Every structure is written in structure tokens, then in C-alpha cells.
Amino acid sequence: MANLKAKGTIGILTGGGDVPGLNPAIRAVTIRALREGYRVIGIRKGWSGLVSMIRDKDHDNSEYFVHLTEEIVNRAGRTGGTFLHSSRTRPSHMPKASVPEHLKATYNADMNDLTPEVLKNLEWLGIDHVIPIGGDDTLSYGVHLFQRGVKVIAIPKTMDNDVPGTDYCIGFSTCVSRTISLVNTLRTSAGSHERFLVVEVFGRYAGFTAMLPTMAGAANRCVIPEWKFNIERLTELLVSDRINNPSKYSIVLVSEGASFEGEEMVFESAEKDMFGHAKLGGIGDMVASRLKDLSPKFNRGKKVECINQRLGYLVRGGDPDAVDSIVPMAYGNLALDLIMQGIHGRLVVLKNGRYDNLPIEVITSTKKLVNVDKFYNTDRLRPHYHSFEMRPQFIMTSE
Numbered sequence: 001m002a003n004l005k006a007k008g009t010i011g012i013l014t015g016g017g018d019v020p021g022l023n024p025a026i027r028a029v030t031i032r033a034l035r036e037g038y039r040v041i042g043i044r045k046g047w048s049g050l051v052s053m054i055r056d057k058d059h060d061n062s063e064y065f066v067h068l069t070e071e072i073v074n075r076a077g078r079t080g081g082t083f084l085h086s087s088r089t090r091p092s093h094m095p096k097a098s099v100p101e102h103l104k105a106t107y108n109a110d111m112n113d114l115t116p117e118v119l120k121n122l123e124w125l126g127i128d129h130v131i132p133i134g135g136d137d138t139l140s141y142g143v144h145l146f147q148r149g150v151k152v153i154a155i156p157k158t159m160d161n162d163v164p165g166t167d168y169c170i171g172f173s174t175c176v177s178r179t180i181s182l183v184n185t186l187r188t189s190a191g192s193h194e195r196f197l198v199v200e201v202f203g204r205y206a207g208f209t210a211m212l213p214t215m216a217g218a219a220n221r222c223v224i225p226e227w228k229f230n231i232e233r234l235t236e237l238l239v240s241d242r243i244n245n246p247s248k249y250s251i252v253l254v255s256e257g258a259s260f261e262g263e264e265m266v267f268e269s270a271e272k273d274m275f276g277h278a279k280l281g282g283i284g285d286m287v288a289s290r291l292k293d294l295s296p297k298f299n300r301g302k303k304v305e306c307i308n309q310r311l312g313y314l315v316r317g318g319d320p321d322a323v324d325s326i327v328p329m330a331y332g333n334l335a336l337d338l339i340m341q342g343i344h345g346r347l348v349v350l351k352n353g354r355y356d357n358l359p360i361e362v363i364t365s366t367k368k369l370v371n372v373d374k375f376y377n378t379d380r381l382r383p384h385y386h387s388f389e390m391r392p393q394f395i396m397t398s399e
Helices: 004-008 020-034 048-051 070-076 117-123 135-149 172-195 208-215 231-244 283-298 323-342
Strands: 009-014 040-044 064-065 129-134 150-158 198-203 221-223 250-255 265-270 278-280 305-308 346-350 354-359
Touching: 009 020, 009 048, 009 117, 020 040, 020 070, 020 129, 020 278, 020 323, 048 221, 117 135, 129 135, 135 150, 150 305, 150 323, 172 198, 172 208, 172 305, 172 323, 198 283, 208 221, 221 231, 221 278, 231 250, 231 283, 250 283, 283 305, 323 346, 323 354
Parallel strands: 009 040, 009 129, 129 150, 150 346, 198 250, 198 305, 221 250
Antiparallel strands: 040 064, 265 278, 346 354
């Protein structure tokens, strides 16, 4: 026990949307840390767990944290999702209604900064190092904590693959693999009925999850958040693709954050999360409807019907693929390497095929988007093919 105390305690948490690969990352951190003489605490429900716990040794806080063992993490390590659970909590911007009951008397403004409670809870738990695994929203609060003096090492996770500074975020490969597989499954129906196939995929601000499957041959066209598309041009292209296909169908992948020329993003509702994001969804429905209405103009007066499918959670559920089993293992060990060297305030990254780390501030200092000029043909509405020599594994993920 003396050795454990000497080495210190690591807290690990997952925030934002679930993706395959989170449990392998938690497993990698835990097993390496325990064997090196650290204690590991899993924070449940992301940043929410560090806000909601009650600092009383006699209170049951098992809903908010757990002491991790090899047995616990091995059981979950090969599965998808996150056994620590997740949330979209932003402790520095907590609406009054979201403040835990035992803190309402202290924090009763319309918007509250509960960071003082997070810092007190980290100290109460005896946590010396924090490893958040998440996208730019979750990790941006990690940057905030680092700036408040907490020793933070961040691990990038998001199927959108848009955390700045890294070519790869946990979840991306499985998302792309699953998208290709599911689109291929839907081909038989599209071909049988000679229709357009409209598939809506994740991607709020970045179009990587539409671009990579299209580049791999899953679709004829894709529309992405970085470029407002002309629906008449898309219809014309898809009609041409359909005519030239012996099976008489064509496919477009639609990023959830894509928008029509002259219009804004499409949202399911106006309700926003703590990071200011309203839930996207519905652009695929609108694209399908307008394609159907416009198709006679380019198809000798004949209407083309649409099969319209939102892939949604099908691409983020289930087990991780090979990449999302290997990369999280490496990221977890990279985080431990840094902690053992006494280094903190870093983001572990994969850059040009090599593992590395960057200052954590890169997460909030820039945005990672598809470079339209380099990689997207705005007239043909599809990835732009050019020299692939010396490009990174996922082609367009490194600038």
C-alpha cells in the first residue's frame, strides 16, 4: 500500500457520445497503471460524476466512481461502449436545473461554474492525475482544469474524427467500417427498386465520416458540413449515376451537419446541451424529399423514388474493429508514459502513422475540418482524388 500511495492515484473518465474503443482504452490505462504501482479510479458518467458526488465517506457514491481492478477492466475491455458511462456535462457552464440537489443552495444562478466542486472532489478522492477520454467538448473542459492546476493527459475520442492535432480519434475506424457495411447491405433494396439511396451519417461540423466511406466506394456522392450544396446539382449527378449503373440506383451519404445552399443546419429540436449544441437530424429526410421532387427535371419527366436511412447509433454501437482495439491500447499506454515521466498538460495523438503527444491547448486553439480545396470536389460533390503519396493512413486527416 505504501508503494501505491507513493506512486499516486489516476482518475479516468469518458465523456460525450459512446464509441467502440473506449473500454479498450480504459483497460490499457488501468492494467499498465496498476502494474506500475498506481491506484486507478474510474469516474462514472463523465464530468457529471465529479460534480455529483457527495464528500462524505459514509455516503454511497458508487454511482459516481469505482476503484478499478484488472478483473473489472478485462471483463469490459473487448466490448464497445463505455462501462464507466458518459454524459455531456460541462461543469463550468451548469444550468440551474442541472445542478445536483445538494449544491442548489450554493449554486442558484441561471448558469453556474461548478469547477470549485470538481477540484474539491478530485482532492477528496486523492486523485493526482486525470485522464479524460472524449471529443473536443469533453476535452475542452480538461484544458480548463489543466489551466487551474490539475495534471491532465487527454485521449481523443470521437467518430467524427475532428479533435484538432491528431490524425486519429478513437471510434472513427469502426464508424467508417460500419458505414461501408451498412450501405452495402442497403444496396440490394436500392437496386431492386431502382431508387436513390440517401444515407444520413454522423458529422456535425466535419465531413470525414461521409468522405472516407465515399472514397472507399460506398457511395457515388457525399454532402458535408464544410460546403453548402446545391440540391439541383446533387439531383442531376445522382440521376446520371443511376442511369450509368446497370442496376439503376445511386447513393449519396449526407453528413448530419450538411446544409442546403442558402440555408442553415437542420435540427431535431431547439433544445441545446451544455456545450451549446442542439441535436442534429433530419437533413437526410429533406434531401430525400427534394431529390424525389426534382428528379423529373433530369430524368425525362419521370420521378425517382428514394430509400432514406439514418444510420445513427448503428455505427457507434457494438464491438470495436481492429484499429479501435489497437489504437486505444496505444493511447492508454502513451498516457501512462507521460505520467511516469512527470509530464502533464498533453494530448496523446497519432500523427502521420506515429504516436506522439502535443500541448493540450491544441484542442481549443483550432478546428479540424475537411480541407475543401484539397479534398472535396465542389462541382462533383465527392472526394477529390489526387496524389496519395506520403498521405497519412486516412488520407485527409492531417494538415
